[in-house]
Amino acid sequence: MNIVAVVVTRDRPQLLAQALDALVGQTRPPSGIIVVDNASGMETQQLLATRSDVKVCRLEQNLGGAGGFAIGIETALAAGADWIWLMDDDAIARPNALAQLIDVAHDAQPRTGAICSAVWEFGKLAPQHRRNFNPATLAEPSVPFSAYQTKFTGIDTASFVGFLLNAHAAVEVGLPLRKFFLAYDDTEYSLRLGKRGWKVLLAPGSIVDHMRSPLARLRHGPFGIKHYYTLRNQLAVFRHYGRARPWRLWLPMVRYAYVALRDRKISSLSLWRRSIRDSRHITI
Structure with missing residues (x-):
């Protein structure tokens, strides 16, 4: 199983270094790591120059998270990835996060388009990263805490923090919308997968710590x-x-x-x- 991790970064070299170390340190590490550098400054460029364990896609213009993930997925597909693990540069995967996702992938149905880690922020579960969607009311409730007691469960939408994407699904539904720049590109992509008959799953045993500031x-x-x-x-x-x-x-x-x-x-x-x-x- 060829799993390629994609990390999109923009001028957060300290967090990026932690994120990359966490990927390399997985009990089941990805086959390759692609970093999409969204026109970062010299400090990030210098960090990436020291990392022989990653492939860098340097962008001279900031295309936002949406554009960065679109390019990262496209690059991973060209490299022959079977699954593509999407991650922000402030997302630190726990050591067995990928192994847990792979375990669920072996049990999941053929039309599984994505398998998502549980996201933790500020030392506790952050359920807003994994949601359901009611098209009749536009409600977007977080997946209930009871769902986190299962091996895996179906959800409607997920952020790109620890989002393991099936390459076959990506080929069929296309790339995230670059014109979104940032925000709701992952929600739109999840709903697009669902509309085309691909399931999105939550795998609670896989955990990623999202290191964003409360502010x-x-x-x-x-x-x-x-x-x-x-x-x-x-x-x-x-x-x-x-x-x-x-x-x-x-x-x-x-x-x-x-x-x-x-x-x-x-x-x-x-x-x-x-x-x-x-x-x-x-x-x-």
């Missing part, structure tokens, strides 16, 4: 570019995959309006309005 949560202001892309792309995904009445689209708009209003800045409200306007021009 990185979108509930914190100020309303910035991450909020813009998240709301823009979320609305585009809801319109494409949902069957809900139009008024339900106001719920995420109002949620992000609160963050923008809290800033008490015209620029924040303008960016909020632009995210709603631009969402209507995103085709999936």
